[in-house]
Amino acid sequence: MTEDIILRTKDLRASYITHIFGTDREVKVVDGVNIAIRKNEVYGIAGESGCGKTTLLKLIAGFCRPPLRVQEGSVEFLGDPEKPLNLLSASDDELYSIRWKEISYIMQGSMNVLNPVRKIYKSFVDFAYPHMSDLSPKEFRGAVIEHIGKLRLGKEVLDSYPHELSGGMRQRVTIGLATLCSPHVIIADEPTTALDVIVQRETLGLMKRIQGELGNTIVLVTHDLAVHANMADRIAIMYAGTIVEEGATKDIFENPSHPYTQHLIRSLPRIGEKDRKGYLKGAPPNLADPPSGCRFHPRCPLAQERCAQETPQPKPCAGGTRAACFLAE
Amino acid sequence: MRKAFAGLWKSSGSFRFGIISVAFALIMIIFSFFSPYKAMESFVVTPDLPPSFQHLFGTNTRGQDLFWQMTFALRNSLMFGVVTAILSRIIAVWVGMYAGYKGGLFDKVAMSINDSFVIMPVLPILILLNFLLRDKMNWFYMAIMMALLGWAYDARVIRSQVLSLKEHVFSDTAVFCGMPTRRIIFKEHMPYVLPIIFSTTINNLLWSVGMEVTLSILGLTNVNKASIGVVIFWANQHQAMISGVWWWIAAPVVVLVFVFTGLYLLSVSLNEYIDPRTRLRMKGGVA
Numbered sequence A: 001m002t003e004d005i006i007l008r009t010k011d012l013r014a015s016y017i018t019h020i021f022g023t024d025r026e027v028k029v030v031d032g033v034n035i036a037i038r039k040n041e042v043y044g045i046a047g048e049s050g051c052g053k054t055t056l057l058k059l060i061a062g063f064c065r066p067p068l069r070v071q072e073g074s075v076e077f078l079g080d081p082e083k084p085l086n087l088l089s090a091s092d093d094e095l096y097s098i099r100w101k102e103i104s105y106i107m108q109g110s111m112n113v114l115n116p117v118r119k120i121y122k123s124f125v126d127f128a129y130p131h132m133s134d135l136s137p138k139e140f141r142g143a144v145i146e147h148i149g150k151l152r153l154g155k156e157v158l159d160s161y162p163h164e165l166s167g168g169m170r171q172r173v174t175i176g177l178a179t180l181c182s183p184h185v186i187i188a189d190e191p192t193t194a195l196d197v198i199v200q201r202e203t204l205g206l207m208k209r210i211q212g213e214l215g216n217t218i219v220l221v222t223h224d225l226a227v228h229a230n231m232a233d234r235i236a237i238m239y240a241g242t243i244v245e246e247g248a249t250k251d252i253f254e255n256p257s258h259p260y261t262q263h264l265i266r267s268l269p270r271i272g273e274k275d276r277k278g279y280l281k282g283a284p285p286n287l288a289d290p291p292s293g294c295r296f297h298p299r300c301p302l303a304q305e306r307c308a309q310e311t312p313q314p315k316p317c318a319g320g321t322r323a324a325c326f327l328a329e
Numbered sequence B: 001m002r003k004a005f006a007g008l009w010k011s012s013g014s015f016r017f018g019i020i021s022v023a024f025a026l027i028m029i030i031f032s033f034f035s036p037y038k039a040m041e042s043f044v045v046t047p048d049l050p051p052s053f054q055h056l057f058g059t060n061t062r063g064q065d066l067f068w069q070m071t072f073a074l075r076n077s078l079m080f081g082v083v084t085a086i087l088s089r090i091i092a093v094w095v096g097m098y099a100g101y102k103g104g105l106f107d108k109v110a111m112s113i114n115d116s117f118v119i120m121p122v123l124p125i126l127i128l129l130n131f132l133l134r135d136k137m138n139w140f141y142m143a144i145m146m147a148l149l150g151w152a153y154d155a156r157v158i159r160s161q162v163l164s165l166k167e168h169v170f171s172d173t174a175v176f177c178g179m180p181t182r183r184i185i186f187k188e189h190m191p192y193v194l195p196i197i198f199s200t201t202i203n204n205l206l207w208s209v210g211m212e213v214t215l216s217i218l219g220l221t222n223v224n225k226a227s228i229g230v231v232i233f234w235a236n237q238h239q240a241m242i243s244g245v246w247w248w249i250a251a252p253v254v255v256l257v258f259v260f261t262g263l264y265l266l267s268v269s270l271n272e273y274i275d276p277r278t279r280l281r282m283k284g285g286v287a
Helices: A053-060 A092-098 A120-127 A137-150 A155-159 A167-179 A197-214 A225-231 A249-254 A259-266 B002-011 B013-032 B066-102 B104-119 B122-132 B139-150 B152-165 B169-176 B181-217 B228-237 B246-274 B276-282
Strands: A005-020 A023-033 A036-038 A042-046 A068-077 A103-106 A185-189 A217-221 A234-239 A242-248
Touching: A005 A053, A005 A217, A023 A053, A023 A068, A023 A242, A036 A217, A042 A053, A042 A225, A053 A068, A053 A185, A053 A217, A103 A167, A120 A137, A120 A155, A120 A167, A120 B169, A120 B181, A137 A155, A137 A167, A167 A185, A167 A197, A185 A197, A197 A217, A197 A225, A217 A225, A225 A249, A234 A249, A234 A259, A242 A249, A242 A259, A249 A259, B002 B013, B002 B246, B013 B066, B013 B246, B066 B104, B066 B139, B066 B152, B066 B181, B066 B228, B066 B246, B104 B152, B122 B139, B122 B181, B139 B152, B139 B181, B152 B181, B169 B181, B181 B228, B181 B246, B228 B246, B246 B276
Parallel strands: A042 A217, A042 A234, A103 A185, A185 A217
Antiparallel strands: A005 A023, A005 A036, A005 A068, A234 A242
16 A cells, blocks of 8 residues: 555654743644544544644644744655655755645645635745746636636636635635646645535535546645535544544544444534434544543543553554544454 | 826825825925036026015025925935935844744844933934044935934834734744744734834935934034035024015925825825725725
């Protein structure tokens, strides 16, 4: 399977480190993450707020700026399988050559990716044109019009300001912007969170269609498991900076092995169910002072003594997923 | 452009007043090129005549026609103000935008220099410098000096805007796309900051003209070159108030107040229009 992999992280450990008046504070947001994302798949990352999803995405995109600092590990981009490129140690020129062209990144709050005081076309020129400079300005405009046409946007959109478009249109423009250069990997951070369900469905359908046409990879982050169920081929569940379980979407939803995933799936409402949903007591840990051993053990109903001392490693389980839990079989 | 002008003219009283007074100032400046007398030439008309149709602002004890003298004075004073404002804008915009965007060490160093300039007592320094460099001082050197003393506060204001702008998602995306810093600052952030730059420019212009008047009244500039302050200086020298030639003082003061108020109101009304957010509102959006 290794030849299929386009992005992979190895033992990724990163923290937000701040020094305020001599007080150092370290928030360990990503702690030993190993994931391998394959070509031509939609890879979903799910987890509750503050578990490190966005930070992990930033690292995957090679967009690490202080106070975020990488302490260990690598993120390898295998656009050329012979020459893996470590995005965290690559030079600015190397990063520049792959950004937007190979890896594009739709940031959180993606409606605000467009500068409100610049016309849409200006944003295209600012963000994408430097990466397609083999085209003349005229050809570039033609390419943009053709591309957004595929997203059912007319060319008059290009000469509007962002506020003149509806939320759904803005979202489509953002997707158009991110897919214009046909990148191998599209990283999308909560692309549909601010939208209502109808626009959300349309947007997701569009992303899926484009992914099918271009044959590229989408890394999708959202806390909305319904979106994952519709979109993702494989899902990773994050908890407090670690990946607790990873597997094919069907297996995650049907046979979760990790107690956290089990509770997460069980909390989803299903049609026809009438009984009250159970919930987990407590709140996610403070990442400045995470619990020892398995980070989930203080809230885990099945916790044993061992869980507080040792950190479980992910292992294949009977359900088809890989779970980081001593009890998972 | 024409439509915008018509709209502003119709809806904004301050714009109307501003345009009229600026037009008045421009006409005065143009008149200076057609003056029958040289700016500081004395005893060319009957002295001490009150304002009349013959002599709009009257004549002074030195036998000068105050209207024609004011045309030169206004031209020189405004020229000085505009040059000072442009020079200090170059510093303020550059320092403010880069310090805000770059942060870190550059920001710290730039802001400590900036703060030192903010707290400097400008008037005593200017008096001292003018006193020391009296022979070498001309209006251009003075404009440079004023620009060096007048940029700091505005740089801080601009910086504070950029501090918030750089946290926007579009700034991050621009960085991610590999947009060079200079382009991010001048293409993405500049439209937001433009209204502030514009209003601080007018403020700075008014401030520097006011400073020039102050120094001239004290006799610290070249008193043989007409400017609004110089006219007041000579009026004081000849004790115009005591000898009853009140129009000698009134002419420069009224012209100055009129032009100041006009420029201020013009900047306020234009500022509202230039602000991209207003234009967004005009098109029915929110930002």
